[in-house]
Amino acid sequence: xxxxxxxxxxxxxxxxxxxxxxxxxxxxxxxxxxxxxxxxxxxxxxxxxxxxxxxxxxxxxxxxxxxxxxxxxxxxxxxxxxxxxxxxxxxxxxxxxxxxxxxxxxxxxxxxxxxxxxxxxxxxxxxxxxxxxxxxxxxxxxxxxxxxxxxxxxxxxxxxxxxxxxxxxxxxxxxxxxxxxxxxxxxxxxxxxxxxxxxxxxxxxxxxxxxxxxxxxxxxxxxxxxxxxxxxxxxxxxxxxxxxxxxxxxxxxxxxxxxxxxxxxxxxxxxxxxxxxxxxxxxxxxxxxxxxx
Amino acid sequence: xxxxxxxxxxxxxxxxxxxxxxxxxxxxxxxxxxxxxxxxxxxxxxxxxxxxxxxxxxxxxxxxxxxxxxxxxxxxxxxxxxxxxxxxxxxxxxxxxxxxxxxxxxxxxxxxxxxxxxxxxxxxxxxxxxxxxxxxxxxxxxxxxxxxxxxxxxxxxxxxxxxxxxxxxxxxxxxxxxxxxxxxxxxxxxxxxxxxx
Numbered sequence: 001x002x003x004x005x006x007x008x009x010x011x012x013x014x015x016x017x018x019x020x021x022x023x024x025x026x027x028x029x030x031x032x033x034x035x036x037x038x039x040x041x042x043x044x045x046x047x048x049x050x051x052x053x054x055x056x057x058x059x060x061x062x063x064x065x066x067x068x069x070x071x072x073x074x075x076x077x078x079x080x081x082x083x084x085x086x087x088x089x090x091x092x093x094x095x096x097x098x099x100x101x102x103x104x105x106x107x108x109x110x111x112x113x114x115x116x117x118x119x120x121x122x123x124x125x126x127x128x129x130x131x132x133x134x135x136x137x138x139x140x141x142x143x144x145x146x147x148x149x150x151x152x153x154x155x156x157x158x159x160x161x162x163x164x165x166x167x168x169x170x171x172x173x174x175x176x177x178x179x180x181x182x183x184x185x186x187x188x189x190x191x192x193x194x195x196x197x198x199x200x201x202x203x204x205x206x207x208x209x210x211x212x213x214x215x216x217x218x219x220x221x222x223x224x225x226x227x228x229x230x231x232x233x234x235x236x237x238x239x240x241x242x243x244x245x246x247x248x249x250x251x252x253x254x255x256x257x258x259x260x261x262x263x264x265x266x267x268x269x270x271x272x273x274x275x276x277x278x279x280x281x282x283x284x285x286x287x288x289x290x291x292x293x
Numbered sequence: 294x295x296x297x298x299x300x301x302x303x304x305x306x307x308x309x310x311x312x313x314x315x316x317x318x319x320x321x322x323x324x325x326x327x328x329x330x331x332x333x334x335x336x337x338x339x340x341x342x343x344x345x346x347x348x349x350x351x352x353x354x355x356x357x358x359x360x361x362x363x364x365x366x367x368x369x370x371x372x373x374x375x376x377x378x379x380x381x382x383x384x385x386x387x388x389x390x391x392x393x394x395x396x397x398x399x400x401x402x403x404x405x406x407x408x409x410x411x412x413x414x415x416x417x418x419x420x421x422x423x424x425x426x427x428x429x430x431x432x433x434x435x436x437x438x439x440x441x442x443x444x445x446x447x448x449x450x451x452x453x454x455x456x457x458x459x460x461x462x463x464x465x466x467x468x469x470x471x472x473x474x475x476x477x478x479x480x481x482x483x484x485x486x487x488x489x490x
Contacts, residue, residue: 086343086344091347094354097355097358098350127358
């Protein structure tokens with residue numbers, strides 16, 4: 001009974017969150033919004049020469065599925081998640097890793113120049129950008145002494161991780177921008193390469209891809225709220241409402257941040273990721289470890 | 294029910310593993326192999342080893358992504374979409390494959406796997422952590438440091454700005470047709486000190 005309720009909460013949160021994300025994207029980041037998703041849906045498809053049809057059709061669906069799988073491990077009330085796994089945080093890590101694969105395949109499968117450039121740029125930046133987020137996930141598990149997200153929420157009853165692990169949320173924000181192909185980390189679908197992996201795409205496939213990007217924003221922000229803002233913890237209001245409020249706040253912050261920071265050239269970003277972000281994440285792990293002891 | 298799920302996952306792992314050699318592109322082969330490992334990871338999750346199973350999935354996702362890029366870089370098959378044959382040295386491969394199968398089959402038949410079910414409520418993740426950072430720490434850390442040193446070495450050796458000068462100094466890309474002029478940008482001659490007059 002409670003399992004079905006939690007699955008329903010995941011589906012409803014993903015659907016409503018995607019619509020909210022589309023609206024926020026239009027208000028805060030100059031995105032197309034819901035109307036543009038609908039217009040994309042109604043347009044005819046684009047054909048390319050000798051594409052890999054299976055991967056081309058499946059990529060948006062996989063992206064959406066990864067967003068849904070990631071949201072399934074988020075506790076909606078203290079002690080309750082749709083998938084209450086003892087390795088919940090590793091499941092989210094797997095979703096992050098597979099997202100890089102899915103975005104790469106989305107750009108590779110049309111067999112066209114701009115999507116392919118987007119795919120390679122994203123693989124080059126997205127993979128190392130994921131490494132700091134892995135250390136952030138490990139650090140978040142330290143005070144809880146568990147990889148279970150339910151235990152990580154419980155460990156924040158005294159103080160939220162955003163206070164105990166000051167570098168965690170900024171580092172995780174970079175991972176969110178990268179996972180959702182947004183702002184300074186949008187090396188896959190950037191306007192400088194005519195839309196990158198989505199350049200040769202129209203119709204329902206394009207609408208689904210854009211919706212999946214927004215859905216991934218919902219999941220990643222819910223994860224950030226769980227790891228750093230206490231997730232469903234909070235006074236007076238019930239747990240799910242707190243999680244929704246914190247997730248919506250994170251979504252607005254990420255969208256505003258993404259729209260305000262310029263995107264450096266890929267080579268410079270690669271240097272930044274390896275020489276600044278990765279050492280910062282080691283430092284973060286050290287600080288979090290010392291504080292947890 | 295659990296047996297059925299495991300059997301289905303094993304069949305999927307074998308089928309995607311077979312596909313690795315039947316698809317005609319390095320990218321497809323890499324991600325077929327990834328799907329095979331994902332199925333193996335899922336078997337681990339079903340067998341009450343959630344961390345090892347999920348770790349297999351995310352490690353393989355990252356590894357196969359890296360492998361796809363490197364394969365395309367070194368295989369002279371732009372984008373990996375051009376058809377190519379994925380098998381070579383048939384006789385050696387058949388012998389090696391037969392030996393590996395016989396060895397692994399012998400190991401499976403000779404091993405004495407534990408028959409007792411894992412009691413519900415056992416914290417297998419914590420047990421694994423205690424094992425890795427307790428009795429097995431020396432093996433674990435040795436393997437980790439060796440892998441790290443290998444990776445750093447590979448990056449240094451393949452870096453264009455190496456200590457022995459630019460790595461592509463004097464290299465000629467292959468021609469677009471056999472014996473044709475080199476494709477793409479022409480490298481400058483004279484050790485990078487070429488001047489136009």
